[in-house]
Amino acid sequence: MTSATAPTPPSAEGADGDLARLSLNTATTKALTLAEAVDAAVRAGLPAVGLWRDRVQEAGVEKAARLVADAGLRVSSLCRGGFLTAADDAGIAAALEDNRAAIVEAATLGTRELVFVVGGLPAATAPGGPAAPYPADVDPARDLVATRQRVADRIADLVPFAQEHDVRLVLEPLHPMFAADRAVISTLGQALDLAAPFPPGTVGVVVDTYHVWWDPDLERQVARAGAEGRIASYQVCDWSLPLAADALLSRGYMGDGYVDFASITRWVAAAGYTGDVEVEIFNQGIWDQPADDVVATVAERYRRHVLPFL
């Protein structure tokens, strides 16, 4: 709203050195328009933002790109592409079309990193739900192995278009709590296996503490992701209990839950990741707080729980 005409804010170089890698994912300040979120990041001295497509489209993609660039901010990632699990021709065509649009948007915004939430089982996500009655043999709408194969097939479909636009498809493993309805990629190792056929500059992975903190294989897979050059984003927020009524909204500020940020951050640093650290918190209580307070808390918790280990 105002930032396009406001005086040029301090550039990233002028930001607090401690925050030189901290990016505000705009999901954390869900109520704000893109312009308002950009202003909040600038006021707090952050050098980068992670964007969501809904707020970008609301602003207009070209205008959003100017708005962020004029504010002197980097775009650390665009959320999100994906939802690739449809089994029918029309669903597949629609998913490919939407993801090609997302690739163009990422390129226009000046980020290479397009985060993919790949979608769930047809039984949980298809319009109208699965066919009834429940079949006697394997139900295609509940067939997790086949659904995961469709994700692999769709990634292969999208890779050439992503390469043309110099955008990376960034696979996000989601917590297994979301395997039925949001993402059939459930571990970092699985994401890396899916990425393996493609160049690391074209298919990458996210390490999001909320989704992967519990994984007994995490240290090894983070090291593998780093060695392969595939870590496209490090996202941090905490696993808080009890789970919210809407499980999607259970995330907390770093330090409010049970994630061992010291260990995971060390693993990510040891893996050679030098990019931005996005804070992405879905939490109604936090969304209800004043945005400047939220961003200040994000920065404070980042300094305490993440930065010392980066």
Next chain:
Amino acid sequence: MTSATAPTPPSAEGADGDLARLSLNTATTKALTLAEAVDAAVRAGLPAVGLWRDRVQEAGVEKAARLVADAGLRVSSLCRGGFLTAADDAGIAAALEDNRAAIVEAATLGTRELVFVVGGLPAATAPGGPAAPYPADVDPARDLVATRQRVADRIADLVPFAQEHDVRLVLEPLHPMFAADRAVISTLGQALDLAAPFPPGTVGVVVDTYHVWWDPDLERQVARAGAEGRIASYQVCDWSLPLAADALLSRGYMGDGYVDFASITRWVAAAGYTGDVEVEIFNQGIWDQPADDVVATVAERYRRHVLPFL
């Protein structure tokens, strides 16, 4: 209540052949006393029950053993030992004492299979919670790697006593949703790694569909568990959405959620498992139904979704 004096019910051999491997885990009929649950299983033609320690202790262990044997039922497993993650001497001693008692109870009840829910992070489970303030470096109360190592150490402590009593310590991977507060064993592969130093007759694993259905490595790990002779129990219930307010109670009847029972049951059968199939459902709505209706539904869903693939 009545079964100790009732006429001898049909033996397992007399039960419906279709149900010859179906075991009622008494958590599914939570409101019933042990005697009532045994009666309900017998009335429905089931040959086995999986018992919980609280109901066994309420009845008295010796009496519980007689009651089940007199009804002609097998005890497929005893739930549960575990909660092994304490870091302080008193907590460790208490955990070992309680688990030795559980081993004796299992032996008395005539089952070799003592299911272990191993416990969560001290930050989520210790009385009074973790020490404040949150430390600058790795917080021991949130250190998942160290907590998992303590589980390994306690299993090693308990193995000789388990061997003396011919009882198997059965490690249950819990869904990663419970990694903070219930069990730091989150995958079947991790459970098998923890079991590896010990003979398969002394440390085994549970395959519980609710907890492991999402795992991209599941087929391979089930085959491994079978090849190693470690599958001590196959437990079935469904992953239903939305999650219940108390996430522990989100389980559903087979067929009501998103688990692919055909595939997983085939993998378990291909792994050579020939033991009982326990139905263990934590769900307030099901607990509120008449027990005979619940057991009849369990049997009907078992015939439809599990038995054809066993």
